[in-house]
Every structure is written in structure tokens, then in C-alpha cells.
Amino acid sequence: MAKRPLFFTDAYLQKLKREPGPFKKTETAAGRGEGRLIAKKAAGGALELYYRQRTPYDKLIKLGTYDAPGDLARIRRKLRATRARQIDTGDAKAALQAEKRQKDAERRKGTLEQLCSIYIDALRAAKKESTDRVEAIFRRNVIKPFPLLAKGKASAVTADDVKQTLARMVRRGVTRQVNLTRAYLHAAFEHAVKSDNDPRTVAQAGVLFSLKVNPVAAVPIIGEYERTLDRTLSEAELREFWNALDAAPLVQRQVLRFNIALACQRPTQLLRADWSAFDFDLETENYRGPALLLRDAKGRGGARDHLLPLTSFALEQFKPLRDRIGLTALPFTTDGTKRLTLETLSAVVTEISKALEKSHDIPAFQLRDLRRTAETMLQKLTIDKEVRAHLLSHGRTRGVQGKHYERYDFLPEKRQALERWAAHLKRIIAGQKEEKIVAFPAA
Structure with missing residues (x-):
């Protein structure tokens, strides 16, 4: 007697679900074009439904796990879609894997x-x-x-x-x-x-x-x-700014004056310094005296050391900070825990600039203009271009030469330049007339 055609129903699958595995059952009476389901259950496992892809390799494609009556309708919809993909591509499993890879890649795409x-x-x-x-x-x-x-x-x-x-x-x-x-x-x-x-x-x-x-x-x-950055302060304007700092809070006032005494280093580098950056008794092959080590991370090639001699004029500006804060806190801080920010310094300069514009008709200037002013005045003092570059950390020679061979620290030249700069600032602050600098021709 011939076996009755087998067509999966919810009642049949519920019965299979209760039977112990392992076993495999295959539909034999699916509708035309529907595709036939295969039910598999491992020992102690769940009832899983598959579609057999008719290829030389006869691959099984898992459609899902049967658990409740509504699952069969969902799995048959997936079966029809899988068969359609098989007809279109010739290899439904490979197509599904490609789609999965594409979805995974899409999920990995960043926002x-x-x-x-x-x-x-x-x-x-x-x-x-x-x-x-x-x-x-x-x-x-x-x-x-x-x-x-x-x-x-x-x-x-x-x-x-x-x-x-x-x-x-x-x-x-x-x-x-x-x-x-x-x-x-x-x-x-x-x-x-x-x-x-x-x-x-x-x-x-x-x-x-x-x-x-x-x-x-x-x-x-x-x-x-694109604003042209060419604002520099005259000697008279710099003197008015220095004097106007008297009204600023002590920390902001002395940090700005200390940085001006250092020929206006990049404020971000200065504000990052902690007490380990200060050496009040540095001794090297060509320098002996107090110094400050900044870290210059600007430009390519990673951070590099930027060592600055500390003149007596610079230390005079730094002393109120040291006396107020002591060595237990950060050197540039208002509360002993947080570093002073660039925005705070910038706001002080902007506020003073607005006041001077009203009281002395001085054109507006910003924090960044102080550095340009210092560089311009160093040029007028005939400080050598290479020394200025090292003093203001304008960069380094690229390539093997700069990276491996140019190791001279220019400390004596920096100290001499900063001493001349200090004398120049003292004259400006005192309101003395500018000394005429005469450049003598080379012999």
C-alpha cells in the first residue's frame, strides 16, 4: 500500500515537536512551486525547518525553528522567498550569505x-x-x-x-x-x-x-x-595693555605677563605645563640656570621638547603665582585643581581691548596678536631669524637631518635673546623712548 503524501501542518508539527530526536522528516505533497520543507530534530534539541537547495551539492538552508502554530506560516513565506532567490541566482545559500555580509557591513558603517x-x-x-x-x-x-x-x-x-x-x-x-x-x-x-x-x-x-x-x-x-592676521601692537599700545592688566584677576594677570616675558609662547603649551616642567637649577653642557620645559605638539612628527631659559624679569612675573599657589598645586590655576583655560585668558585680553578701544582709541586686538607683536619686536631688535624660530618654536627641519642630527638646543642664544627682550619690555613699560638700533655692515 502506497504511503500517503506528507504535507506539514501545525497539528503535525506540534506532534513532531513532542517526539524525541533525532529524526528527519521531508514533505512529499507540497503545492506546485511551493518547495518542500524538511523537519529535523537532534536529540534533546528544537524542531528546525529547512529547505533543500537542489544543486549538485544539495545544500540545506535553515528557515527557522518551529515552536508555536504561527511559526509555520512565517516559515512558508520564507521558503517561497528562498525558492525565488534560488531561481534568480542559481545558489540561494550563497546569495543569502552575500546579503548577510552586506547587512553586516552596513551595520558596521559609522555615523x-x-x-x-x-x-x-x-x-x-x-x-x-x-x-x-x-x-x-x-x-x-x-x-x-x-x-x-x-x-x-x-x-x-x-x-x-x-x-x-x-x-x-x-x-x-x-x-x-x-x-x-x-x-x-x-x-x-x-x-x-x-x-x-x-x-x-x-x-x-x-x-x-x-x-x-x-x-x-x-x-x-x-x-x-578668511581674515588676514596682521594686527600687531605698537610700543605705546603694549604699554597700555601691560598697565591695564593691573585690573585683571591676579592669576590671569601674572600668567599673561609671564608669557609676555617669555616672548609670547603659545598659550596652550604654557597652560599645560605642571611643576615638573620647571627646573630652577638646570645645568647642561652650555647652560646653567632656571628653565621651563614646554611640549610642542603643533605640526607633524609628534610632540617635541621646547626648553626656555627663565630670565630674572620672567621670574619676577612668575613669583606672585608661586607665592599664591605654592608647589602643591598646578602652576597655572585659579582653584588649585583645574588648569587655566585658553578661553579664560582670551576673554581677559578681549575685555581689556574693548576698554582700551573706548578710553584710548586703540584698535581691537586679541590674545593671538600678542605673539605676532613679540615676533615683530624681536625682528626690530635684530634677533637672528634662526634664534627667533627656536625661541618661538616655529618648527624644525623636516626629514632625516632634522629628526636625527640637529640636536643643538640653542639655550645660550635663547637666553641672550630673552635678556634683550626683557630690557626692551622694561623700557616700554617705563615709557622710555625707543633706542635707535644701528646695523653695522659686515667687515
Whole structure:
């Protein structure tokens, strides 16, 4: 007697579910074009349903686990879709695996917020001075005002998205920071491209961005927002600023005066220094005396030491800080626990500038203009260009020569330059007339 055709029903599968395994049952009476289900159960396992892909390898494709009556209808829908994929591709299992890989890759694609965060982490790892500023600009101009864009895939960001982001700043009256935001976004996308192609990212199953183009590249810089940085203070203006500092809080006042005495080093480098950076009795092959060691992380090639002799004039400006704080706290702090910030110093300079503009008709200036002023005055003092470069940490020779062979620290030359600078400042502060410097021709 011939066996009755077997067609899976909920009642039949419920019965199979209760039977002990192992066993395998195959439908023999499925509808035309429906495909046949295979039920398998291991010893002590769940009841699983499969589709047999009719290929030379007869692969089984798992469709799901049967647990409740509603599961059968869901599994048959998946069966029909699998058979259709088999007809279209010739290998449903391979097609499913390819789709899974594509979905996995899609899940791994990073968001714009992650792209910005990874770039900031890279800046922080390289100890770049701009790290905090870049992070603040991203947060203020991109992440907070455009949360949907920030949470979306970075690969979906278009040039139009970038334009809308910058346009919001323009409408608010922001000027130069528009170009800064554009520049930092461009750098972040470029970093993401490199990260995607880094074998370490792939090996660690890290976030991928799958960028085809840098969407920021198509958005032009706004030329009229590129302010020319050429403001320098005259001797009279510098004297008024120095005297106006008397009204500033002690810490901010003395930090600014101390930095001016050091020929205006980069404030971010100075504010990062702790007490270990000070050596009040340094002795080297060519220098003996107090010194301050700053870490210059600006530019490529990693951080480097920047050693500065401390003149008696500089120590005179530093003494009120040391007397107030002592050696137990940070040297540049208002509360003993947190470092003084660049924004705090900048705000003091801006406030004084506004007051001087009203009282003395002095054109506005900013913190950054003090460094340019010092460099200009050092030039007028005929300080050698190379000595100025080392004194102000303007960079180093690139390549093998700079990295391995140029090790001279220029400490004697720096001390001489700072002593001349101190004498120059004292004359300015005292209101004495400028001495005429005569350059004698070489013999």
C-alpha cells in the first residue's frame, strides 16, 4: 500500500515537536512551486525547518525553528522567498550569505558623529593642541544642531548636507569659524578614508565608513571670511595693555605677563605645563640656570621638547603665582585643581581691548596678536631669524637631518635673546623712548 503524501501542518508539527530526536522528516505533497520543507530534530534539541537547495551539492538552508502554530506560516513565506532567490541566482545559500555580509557591513558603517569622534581621538592621541577646540566646534556647529545628520551614516552625508550645516552658521552671523568648521570636517572625512584602509581597523572589526568621496571637498572656502592676521601692537599700545592688566584677576594677570616675558609662547603649551616642567637649577653642557620645559605638539612628527631659559624679569612675573599657589598645586590655576583655560585668558585680553578701544582709541586686538607683536619686536631688535624660530618654536627641519642630527638646543642664544627682550619690555613699560638700533655692515 502506497504511503500517503506528507504535507506539514501545525497539528503535525506540534506532534513532531513532542517526539524525541533525532529524526528527519521531508514533505512529499507540497503545492506546485511551493518547495518542500524538511523537519529535523537532534536529540534533546528544537524542531528546525529547512529547505533543500537542489544543486549538485544539495545544500540545506535553515528557515527557522518551529515552536508555536504561527511559526509555520512565517516559515512558508520564507521558503517561497528562498525558492525565488534560488531561481534568480542559481545558489540561494550563497546569495543569502552575500546579503548577510552586506547587512553586516552596513551595520558596521559609522555615523557622522562616530567619524568626528574618531578624528578627535586621533588628535588627542597625537597630543594636538587643537583637540579641544575641534571637539567644541563639532559639538556646537554639527552634532547638536543637526542630530539626525549626526546619527546618520557618514557615507550618506552629501555636499548639500555640509552646505546646510555651514549656512546655518552664516545666517547666525558667524564668519571665520565657518571656514574652520569646514576645514575640520574635511580633515575628519580624510582621516576616515585612511581608517577604512588601515588593516588594523579591519582586523579589530572596528567601525568602517565606506566613503566613496569626501563630501566637504565640493564645498568651497568663503574667501571673504578668511581674515588676514596682521594686527600687531605698537610700543605705546603694549604699554597700555601691560598697565591695564593691573585690573585683571591676579592669576590671569601674572600668567599673561609671564608669557609676555617669555616672548609670547603659545598659550596652550604654557597652560599645560605642571611643576615638573620647571627646573630652577638646570645645568647642561652650555647652560646653567632656571628653565621651563614646554611640549610642542603643533605640526607633524609628534610632540617635541621646547626648553626656555627663565630670565630674572620672567621670574619676577612668575613669583606672585608661586607665592599664591605654592608647589602643591598646578602652576597655572585659579582653584588649585583645574588648569587655566585658553578661553579664560582670551576673554581677559578681549575685555581689556574693548576698554582700551573706548578710553584710548586703540584698535581691537586679541590674545593671538600678542605673539605676532613679540615676533615683530624681536625682528626690530635684530634677533637672528634662526634664534627667533627656536625661541618661538616655529618648527624644525623636516626629514632625516632634522629628526636625527640637529640636536643643538640653542639655550645660550635663547637666553641672550630673552635678556634683550626683557630690557626692551622694561623700557616700554617705563615709557622710555625707543633706542635707535644701528646695523653695522659686515667687515
